[in-house]
Amino acid sequence: MRKGILLSFRIGAAFIGTVIGAGYASGQEIMQFFSIFGSYGFITLILSGFIFFIAANSVFKISNNLKVYDYNSFVSKLCGKKIGLFYDFIITLFLFLGTSIMFSGSCEVFKAFFNIPKMVGIIIICLLTLLAVFKSLEGLLNVNSIIVPVISSVVIFTAFSFLRENSTWQIFDSINIAPEASAFKAFFFMLFYCSYNLVLSLGVLSAFPKDIKRRKVLMLGAFIGGFGLMLLAFLLNSLILIHMPDILNESMPMLYITKSFHPYFKYALALCIWGEIFSTAVSDVFSLANRISSKKKYSYKAVCTLIVLCSVPLSLFDFKSLVAFFYPLFGAVSIFLIVYIIFKGNSCSCARNIME
Numbered sequence: 001m002r003k004g005i006l007l008s009f010r011i012g013a014a015f016i017g018t019v020i021g022a023g024y025a026s027g028q029e030i031m032q033f034f035s036i037f038g039s040y041g042f043i044t045l046i047l048s049g050f051i052f053f054i055a056a057n058s059v060f061k062i063s064n065n066l067k068v069y070d071y072n073s074f075v076s077k078l079c080g081k082k083i084g085l086f087y088d089f090i091i092t093l094f095l096f097l098g099t100s101i102m103f104s105g106s107c108e109v110f111k112a113f114f115n116i117p118k119m120v121g122i123i124i125i126c127l128l129t130l131l132a133v134f135k136s137l138e139g140l141l142n143v144n145s146i147i148v149p150v151i152s153s154v155v156i157f158t159a160f161s162f163l164r165e166n167s168t169w170q171i172f173d174s175i176n177i178a179p180e181a182s183a184f185k186a187f188f189f190m191l192f193y194c195s196y197n198l199v200l201s202l203g204v205l206s207a208f209p210k211d212i213k214r215r216k217v218l219m220l221g222a223f224i225g226g227f228g229l230m231l232l233a234f235l236l237n238s239l240i241l242i243h244m245p246d247i248l249n250e251s252m253p254m255l256y257i258t259k260s261f262h263p264y265f266k267y268a269l270a271l272c273i274w275g276e277i278f279s280t281a282v283s284d285v286f287s288l289a290n291r292i293s294s295k296k297k298y299s300y301k302a303v304c305t306l307i308v309l310c311s312v313p314l315s316l317f318d319f320k321s322l323v324a325f326f327y328p329l330f331g332a333v334s335i336f337l338i339v340y341i342i343f344k345g346n347s348c349s350c351a352r353n354i355m356e
Contacts, residue, residue, distance in 0.1 A: 004214060004216070004217045004220075005220070007212065007217050007221070008217050008218075008220035008221040008224060009145075009221075009224060010141045010144070010145050010221075011141075011208060011212070011217070011218065011220075011221025011222075011224070011225065012220075012221045012222070012223070012224025012225040012228055013141075013144040013145050013148040013149070013224075013225075013228075014140055014141055014144045014145075014204060014225075014283070015052075015056060015201060015204070015205065015221065015222070015224075015225030015226075015228075015229075016144070016148045016152075016225050016228050016229055016232075017143065017144030017147055017148045017276070017279035017280070017282075017283065018144075018197075018200070018201040018204050018279070018280060018283040019052075019197045019200075019201060019225075019229055019280075020148070020151065020229075020232070020276045020279070020280065024232075024233075024236075024276065026252040026253065026254050026255070026273050027236050027239070027240055027252065027253030027254040027257070028252065028253060029193070030045075030233050030236045030237050030240065030253075031240050031247070031248075031253050032189075033189050033190065033192070033193040034186075034189075034190070034193075034233065034237050035237050035240040035241060035244070036248075037182075037185070037186035037189070040182075040183050040186035040187075041186060041237065042234075042237065043186075044186050044187055044189070044190035045190070045230065045233050045234060045237055046230060046234070047190060048190050048193065048194050048229070048230060048233065049226050049227050049229060049230025049231075049233075050226070050230075051190075051194045051198075051226075051338075051342075052194060052197075052198065052222075052225065052226035052227075052229050052230070053222050053223050053225070053226030053227060054226075054342055054345075054346075055194070055198050055338055055341060055342050055345075056198070056201070056205055056221075056222035056225055056226060057218070057219055057222040057223075057345065058341050058342050058344065058345020058346065059074075059202065059205040059206055059341060059345065060205065060208065060209055060215075060218040060219070060222060061215075061345045062074070062078060062341065062344055062345055063205070063206040063208075063209040063210075064209040064213070064215070064218075066078070068206065069206055069207050069209065069210035069290075070203060070206060070207065070287075070290045070291045071088070071091050071202045071203040071206055071287060071291055072084075072088045072092075072291045074202065074206045075087040075088055075091070075202075075337070076088065078340070078341070078344060079337070079340065087199075087337055088291075090330075090333055090334075091199060091200075091202060091203070092288065092291065094196075094199075094200060094330050095200065095203065095284045095287050095288045096284075096288060096307070096310070096311065097314070098200055098280070098281075098284045099281055099284040099285055099288070099307065099308070099311040100311045100312075100313075100314035100315045101315075102125075102277045102278075102280050102281035102284065103122055103125055103126070103281060103311055103312065103315035104314075104315040104316070105277045106121055106122070106124075106125040106274060106277045106278065106281070107121040107122055107125075107315065109121075109270055109273055109274045109277065110124070110274070112270075113266070113267060113270040114267075114270075118316070122312055122315060125277075125278060125281060126308050126309075126312065128278060129278065129281050129282055129285055129308055130304060130305060130308055132282045133282055133285045133286050133289060133304045134301055134304060136286070136290075136300065137207055137208075137211065137286070139282070139286075140204065140282055140283060140286050143278070143279050143282050144279050147272075147275040147276065147278070147279045148228075148279070150272060150275065151232075151272045151275060151276055152228070152232060154268065154269060154272050155232055155235050155236060156235060158235075158239060158254070158257065158258060158261075159235040159236075159238060159239055161261075162239060162242060162257070191331070191335055192331030192332060192335070193331065194338065195330075195331045195332075195334035195335045195337075195338045196330040196331035196334050198334070198338050198341075199330070199334040199337060199338065200283075200284070200287075200330075201283070202287070203283075203284075203286065203287020203288070203290060203291060204283050204286065204287055207286075207287075207290055208221070236253075236254075239253075239254075239257050240253050240257070243256065243257055252273075254269060254273070255269065255270075285304055285307050285308060286304075288303075288307050289303045289304045289307060292307075
């Protein structure tokens, strides 16, 4: 029983670590997708937790039923060859771009806080990523089992520090900063946010049922991941709203929020942000390598090394520009696939219940 619960927590942590990148941990992603919409943002934020849980659980069911454990086989069997080929290409492209974006973000953190040259920062994250992914799924679980509790603790500590010193009514006052916000727009921004994060997590999520057959363990892992993401986003959103509207132009809201904290706390926060960048890079490389080496034609470790080396040139471009261009585009392309996965996942459950 205890082993099952512990495994569920590791699955949930891996899911959270795959979703949380530089934008999430810094607060920028939450601000752009939720905070700017005021009260509508709070509603869609809570809804996002349910979508993460339902979609992740649907992926587990479909992967287990179809016996597909990498995103290429998953989308091909689920959507058919033509649509599957399209999404296979899109996911492969964006996982590769995501790896480069995480490497670029890593360099930005090293340069801004520790004055480490860009190429040195790239070499550090490349080597650490390879060390983690060489251990395959176990390496992914180990990385996120450490990083996710640390960043969660930092966010929770920061949130309670402010909520203790400030009236919670400040949050409700700040909700009204965007009276002209559209509920329709807030809903679609939430869909974009959930869609691109879920599709980029598809390679990791589809791999779990290969080694973990217990449906209750997987379902609990999906629950922990989905509602863990919602809780962290809720706390970040509350912190951002307290500092509205001054925080709107900040590139790293969490650093602005903690500017009154001890100077060493900023360095700890910077390391947490870097840790989440690292965990996302590990997830992206693992997903890509698992897909390319799934037919046993190529060595898994050789594929990992090649992916990391090929990601370096693009990582030299500006981090903010890469995120601003690629992430909204990918979110729009991914909506259909996520809706279809949720529909098919729940269809599988209904069919199984009828047969039983």
